[in-house]
Amino acid sequence: MKTGWIGLGAILVYTYVKNNNEPSNLGVHEGRLGKLPYAQKGVSTQTNNFQKQIEPMKFKGTLEKSKERIKKIINRYPNSKIIKEDKNYIHAVFESSKMKFKDDVEFYFNEEKRMIECRSVARVGYYDFKVNRKRYEEIRKEYR
Numbered sequence: 001m002k003t004g005w006i007g008l009g010a011i012l013v014y015t016y017v018k019n020n021n022e023p024s025n026l027g028v029h030e031g032r033l034g035k036l037p038y039a040q041k042g043v044s045t046q047t048n049n050f051q052k053q054i055e056p057m058k059f060k061g062t063l064e065k066s067k068e069r070i071k072k073i074i075n076r077y078p079n080s081k082i083i084k085e086d087k088n089y090i091h092a093v094f095e096s097s098k099m100k101f102k103d104d105v106e107f108y109f110n111e112e113k114r115m116i117e118c119r120s121v122a123r124v125g126y127y128d129f130k131v132n133r134k135r136y137e138e139i140r141k142e143y144r
Contacts, residue, residue: 023123028089028108033119041128042103042121043136054136057116057143063088063109066116070107073142077135094135101125103132116143 025034036042036052045056059066070090074080079095088109095102101124108117120132 023104026091026104026106031110033106033108033117036121039126041125043133044119045117046119054118054133056118057140059114059116063111067109069143070116073139
């Protein structure tokens with residue numbers, strides 16, 4: 001019985017730490033967002049894995065206008081926060097209301113292609129119940 005409680009405690013501590021630490025593979029490197037994990041807990045416009053692939057969005061006007069539009073959409077979500085913003089990049093965190101699980105969502109504004117690339121990944125767990133895909137599709141629909 002004691003071993004079970006210790007194991008449960010270790011799992012809870014691991015989950016807490018993982019959920020509250022920013023992943024190390026965020027950002028744009030040579031025009032690419034980070035790779036997705038093996039687990040089914042995220043989506044990206046830059047993956048070749050059909051199950052995890054999403055369509056990029058086209059710029060609406062200038063880079064600045066497209067970026068402002070995405071920022072407004074992000075800020076409409078409860079429990080969302082823009083963590084980092086550069087000229088052609090936004091990193092936001094979306095937190096679930098009940099369990100407080102965090103998802104890292106990145107937008108790369110590719111000026112050359114005039115496309116908005118996206119990567120959205122849950123920090124914790126193996127499967128995200130398609131939460132990241134659904135949220136991206138909502139953002140994409142509102143962006144149109």
